Amino acid sequence: MNLQKFIRNHVEYRIDPLTSGQSRINPKRAKRAKQTENNVEQRGIISRSKTQCIFCPNQIEKQTTEFPTDICQTGRIKEGETTIFPNLYPFAENHAVGVITTEHFLDLDQFTEELLKDNLVASRDYILSINANNHKARFPTYIWNYMPPSAGSIIHPHVQIMVDTEPIPEIKKFLQKSKKYFQNNKKNYWQVLVEDEKKLGQRYIGGSDMLALIASFAPRGFNEVQFIFQGISSLSELTLKLIDDFVSCLVKLLNGYKELGVGAFNLVTYSSAVNQNHEYYWLNMKLISRPFPKGVYTNDTGPMERLYDVWVIDTLPEMVAEKLRIHF
Numbered sequence: 001m002n003l004q005k006f007i008r009n010h011v012e013y014r015i016d017p018l019t020s021g022q023s024r025i026n027p028k029r030a031k032r033a034k035q036t037e038n039n040v041e042q043r044g045i046i047s048r049s050k051t052q053c054i055f056c057p058n059q060i061e062k063q064t065t066e067f068p069t070d071i072c073q074t075g076r077i078k079e080g081e082t083t084i085f086p087n088l089y090p091f092a093e094n095h096a097v098g099v100i101t102t103e104h105f106l107d108l109d110q111f112t113e114e115l116l117k118d119n120l121v122a123s124r125d126y127i128l129s130i131n132a133n134n135h136k137a138r139f140p141t142y143i144w145n146y147m148p149p150s151a152g153s154i155i156h157p158h159v160q161i162m163v164d165t166e167p168i169p170e171i172k173k174f175l176q177k178s179k180k181y182f183q184n185n186k187k188n189y190w191q192v193l194v195e196d197e198k199k200l201g202q203r204y205i206g207g208s209d210m211l212a213l214i215a216s217f218a219p220r221g222f223n224e225v226q227f228i229f230q231g232i233s234s235l236s237e238l239t240l241k242l243i244d245d246f247v248s249c250l251v252k253l254l255n256g257y258k259e260l261g262v263g264a265f266n267l268v269t270y271s272s273a274v275n276q277n278h279e280y281y282w283l284n285m286k287l288i289s290r291p292f293p294k295g296v297y298t299n300d301t302g303p304m305e306r307l308y309d310v311w312v313i314d315t316l317p318e319m320v321a322e323k324l325r326i327h328f
């Protein structure tokens with residue numbers, strides 16, 4: 001694995017070993033003055049939003065729509081506390097919302113393995129149902145935006161599940177670059193990444209025999225952790241054992257995030273097409289932290305990220321791994 005980095009003016013420039021994307025890490029930036037900080041209570045945002053919440057149990061049936069019966073016989077897909085229904089404001093061909101819990105708000109350390117497992121099982125069912133109904137809808141994506149700084153507009157914990165005919169361009173890039181790596185090296189990029197990171201020990205956090213968690217070498221987000229699933233390429237291939245491994249690791253990471261003072265995050269998946277297993281590609285996901293929700297805050301994403309595709313980060317991945325590893 002070619003892990004390229006160089007230092008200029010105390011800034012670590014790192015190149016993503018798969019995509020060649022650039023990250024610039026300067027841990028001193030975490031200490032820079034932020035004149036917008038204030039102490040508006042997070043509790044205030046939570047209680048104010050509860051009175052009008054369309055995802056709370058007393059409103060969800062009235063305020064959300066149902067799937068056609070060829071997607072779901074009962075209108076909404078339910079599993080434990082999870083309810084999945086169509087997204088009224090989609091940005092994908094098939095776009096659903098999956099409410100995770102009947103509670104209006106859960107703190108990062110309050111999500112149980114059971115809640116997250118039910119949510120993922122129901123999401124997998126949605127993906128398979130959409131694909132069975134239309135074989136051209138093949139590329140599934142599972143996204144969890146937690147709290148408004150993550151771009152989530154509703155406080156009540158929920159995920160988004162999309163199934164498109166074409167992969168998201170970034171996922172297409174992952175698939176293409178992984179295929180090229182396999183052709184050039186006769187090895188699976190993801191397998192090599194996991195083996196090398198385990199050997200190096202600086203960024204490997206933990207996992208199971210089938211799942212590895214690594215603080216990304218060239219992160220695109222703060223406290224970025226990669227999940228790499230051994231031997232499967234698509235979300236549709238997630239077995240109950242893999243889902244168990246995943247939720248167990250995610251709960252540990254969310255506890256770690258809580259201890260780091262994180263109050264918002266994004267979790268995204270990079271999946272191949274439904275039921276498509278590639279020897280060159282393993283299903284992977286990324287978790288990143290976002291600014292703490294407290295009134296006006298300094299955004300973690302500025303012109304370098306939005307308009308130049310360069311990722312300016314204030315913590316070394318090796319430090320992220322060190323702080324999160326203690327939860328495993």
Ligand SMILES: [Zn+2]
Nearest residue numbers: 053056104156
């Ligand atoms: Zn609610």
